[in-house]
Amino acid sequence: MRGCTFTQVYYNSCPKEIALRHLIFSLFVLTTVSFATVTVDGYAYLENQSDHSGINIIFDLRDNGAETNTATTDANGYFTVRIETKNYLITYAKDGYFPEYIKPRGTKEFDANTTLSSVTLIKQTKLNEFVNIIENIVVDNYRKLDLPQKLLTKIQLADTTSQTPPARHHRPDTSQPPPSNQATRFSKIAIPP
Known part of the structure; x- marks a missing residue:
């Protein structure tokens, strides 16, 4: 046999x-x-840095959500990973930087070897510095506008002693429309006046 x-x-x-x-x-x-697996590679950079190592590229499986693959960049920002041919949500992340999410049409499907477009992560302190600058400007301007207490008291007294016009009361309209003439009715036989 x-x-x-x-x-x-x-x-x-x-x-x-x-x-x-x-x-x-x-x-x-x-x-x-x-x-079946494919190779996915690409570059990820840190803004204004020469060493781009340590960026985690996370491939989160979207079909069942249980499996996650991760790659890490080298000093040049290059990464490579072998993953199954499925749908993934891709996250670029590093502590101190804003994460970047790649999700065309919700997920990225890999059915062949792929090179991803490069991504640059922005440092989080830039936004914090911006918030601090705005906060300081607002506080400084508030202090410049801070009026002495005596002046505020005078303004409040002037407001309470000022004359306000009496409130107007709405009165319903009791007038009647002028009497109208009775409507002229036409018939097929009658000649209009």
């Missing part, structure tokens, strides 16, 4: 070496089809 069916293998009517070959081949095909 050259080829054996599952039933023949189960009932030992097929030589074991042929059955073993079929089993190994089936597992190989199943593994190759279900776990």
Whole structure:
């Protein structure tokens, strides 16, 4: 018997070496089809830095959400990772920098080797410095506008003693429209006046 069916293998009517070959081949095909992988690479940079190492590129699996693959950049900002051919949400992250999310149409599907576009992460302190500058300007301007207490008291007294016009009361309109003439009715026979 050259080829054996599952039933023949189960009932030992097929030589074991042929059955073993079929089993190994089936597992190989199943593994190759279900776990096909691709290589994804690219560059990620840190703003105004010469060493771009330590940026984590996180490939979060969107189909079931359980699996995550991660790559880390080298000093030149280059990364490479082998992942399964599935849908992913990609996050570039490093402490002290704003994360960058890549999600075209919600996810990125990899079905072939891919080089991603380069990404530059912006340092978080820039926004914090901007907020501090704005906050200082607002506080300084408030202090410049801070009026002495005596002047504020005089303004408040002037407001309470000022004359305000009496409130107007709405009175309903009791006038009647002028009487109207009775409408002229036309018939098919009558000639209009």
